[in-house]
Amino acid sequence: MDVVETTSFPSQAGAYRPDQWPGPGAATKRQAAKRRNQQARKPMRLNPGDILLLTKEASIQFTKPMTFRVIGVVTDWITxxxxxxxxxxxxxxxxxAVExxxxxxxxxxxxVVTAAVGDGRIKRPQRR
Known part of the structure; x- marks a missing residue:
């Protein structure tokens, strides 16, 4: 029968060996990365009239940057x-407007290059 030696450090996901322990400031780096990820997940609120600059970061189809004026956001479709x-x-x-x-x-x-002024609604003259 073979004898298998084990160490006092279990090999668990996320466990460190003493020679791999993170140095000072590692916790703050993890917290900063977590904050960045949470901010990236927040949905951006777009209003009618906002002017956007669309680049590759928005979608791969925009190899050349394009400016775009928002009319509305389609919320009925699951994405x-x-x-x-x-x-x-x-x-x-x-x-x-071209297209x-x-x-x-x-x-x-x-x-967002230019945010819409006010709430984006057209103000109609009041009747007297």
Missing amino acids: YDGWVWVDGYQLDKKGD RRRIFVQSAGLQ
């Missing part, structure tokens, strides 16, 4: 976690 369907207009260099599009993007990769 992957962190992805969202957005309706809006593709803008040219002058800021004029209406519905895009599928990662909310963590969206960059």
